[in-house]
Amino acid sequence: MRANKRRPRPAALLRALLGALFGSLGALATSAAHAADLPEDRADAMWHSYDGGGTKADGPAVLVRKSVAGKVSLSGSYYMDHVSNASIDVVTTASPYKETRHEWGVGLDYAVRDSLLTLAATRSKEPDYLAEGVSLDVSQEVFGGMSTINLGFTRANDKVGRSDISGYFDSAKHWRYRLGLTQVLTPRLLASLNYESVSDDGFLGNAYRSALVFGAAVPERMPRTRSSRAVKARLIGAVGDNASLRGEYRYFWDNWDIKAHTGEAGYSRTFGPKWLTEAFLRVYSQDKALFYSDNATTETLYITRSRQYSTFDSTSFGARLAYTALKVPGRYEVKLNGSFERINYDFKDFTDVRNGQLYSYDANVVQLFVSATF
Amino acid sequence: MTTVRCMLMRGALLVVAASVLAGCSIQPWVKPYERERLADPLMALSRNGLADKHRDHVFDVREASRGATGVQGSGCGCN
Numbered sequence: 001m002r003a004n005k006r007r008p009r010p011a012a013l014l015r016a017l018l019g020a021l022f023g024s025l026g027a028l029a030t031s032a033a034h035a036a037d038l039p040e041d042r043a044d045a046m047w048h049s050y051d052g053g054g055t056k057a058d059g060p061a062v063l064v065r066k067s068v069a070g071k072v073s074l075s076g077s078y079y080m081d082h083v084s085n086a087s088i089d090v091v092t093t094a095s096p097y098k099e100t101r102h103e104w105g106v107g108l109d110y111a112v113r114d115s116l117l118t119l120a121a122t123r124s125k126e127p128d129y130l131a132e133g134v135s136l137d138v139s140q141e142v143f144g145g146m147s148t149i150n151l152g153f154t155r156a157n158d159k160v161g162r163s164d165i166s167g168y169f170d171s172a173k174h175w176r177y178r179l180g181l182t183q184v185l186t187p188r189l190l191a192s193l194n195y196e197s198v199s200d201d202g203f204l205g206n207a208y209r210s211a212l213v214f215g216a217a218v219p220e221r222m223p224r225t226r227s228s229r230a231v232k233a234r235l236i237g238a239v240g241d242n243a244s245l246r247g248e249y250r251y252f253w254d255n256w257d258i259k260a261h262t263g264e265a266g267y268s269r270t271f272g273p274k275w276l277t278e279a280f281l282r283v284y285s286q287d288k289a290l291f292y293s294d295n296a297t298t299e300t301l302y303i304t305r306s307r308q309y310s311t312f313d314s315t316s317f318g319a320r321l322a323y324t325a326l327k328v329p330g331r332y333e334v335k336l337n338g339s340f341e342r343i344n345y346d347f348k349d350f351t352d353v354r355n356g357q358l359y360s361y362d363a364n365v366v367q368l369f370v371s372a373t374f
Numbered sequence: 375m376t377t378v379r380c381m382l383m384r385g386a387l388l389v390v391a392a393s394v395l396a397g398c399s400i401q402p403w404v405k406p407y408e409r410e411r412l413a414d415p416l417m418a419l420s421r422n423g424l425a426d427k428h429r430d431h432v433f434d435v436r437e438a439s440r441g442a443t444g445v446q447g448s449g450c451g452c453n
Binding site: 044046048050061062063077079143144145146176178180182184185186187188190192194195196197198228229230231232234236238242243244246250252254256258260262268269270276284286289308309314322337339341343345365367369371 | 401402403404406408409411412414415416417419421422423424425427428429432433435436437438439440441442443444
């Protein structure tokens, strides 16, 4: 005779599982109560510049953040890119152009117990492109403040136009989901792990770009959906009494068959109470998209010659400098900051059609800004 | 159905194990008074959000990879 076993129902198990999960998170969060801190009040005014490969983009950017009643922090930002484009794509298939991009952002941070909720919205506008997005991020300190868990979501909509038509002719939607963990490992060592998934639906190409098929220029044909994942690990540790060393690695993959590796290392050091310096190195490499071709020899549904989706390596190095110009402890601090970065791009399957050689170029990135905390 | 039940049972065991670990065995081993060094700007993963956002944008428009940078942002007309 078969024993009549009582099997737990899946629904009951699921309830028990959820109960235990929230119970364990609660236990972690309350094991040592620690109130979340709002971001500090600050104001930044920056001038930024990118110059390389025939493209120049520079302009101002400002950010102001102020807390209200100790529970909420409000922020507002403005960013401008004045672009002068004579890149290899432009000079070989069209005419150089100039345009300006404006980006506005507003944000609200709300601290409740040991959680920080951040709601933000951005709007970026240029003559032929409009991008709008809203995001919600939750940051929760657990395990006596030794661990911080972040969850975030962004939803964005783009409208795509062309300079030779009025209005917009297409659109794109984007969804971003992110998860992060920052962990105190020792009194001198900190680690973080980030994951982000991005999905796109709509017009994902460039309205002006051409591809080459049998040597003839044809309009670029891009897929209308894309899904990607990325994971990044960071480690930063104190070195001696006045220096730190950090290392970062990111792995990226998507359903366009692109895989990319990014590595970065930096060494920071203070000189006296007023100077903070950093030297850093970044290396990057990626594989091409399935439908990328420098000059296709078969007809395919999708085709692009965007070097953004080609096979290339990039190496950059730079330095940052911060000088504390004014400081009244507990009241305010004003810093003067400068940053310079030199980037080299080395393309493996993108040729310069003017000379038939593989293309490469160098770019300089400069940031000069004043930051004040108060 | 059996597979679902099996997965739920495994998940439940995992969470119970995590609860036991969280509640009993492992305690925060770096005390708040030992974290002074970690609060130093030298140990910040991001010192200037505005500058990091600009740098992220520079790479975002030129490289195929995106996301998990630790820098918050959204649409930018990058195509």
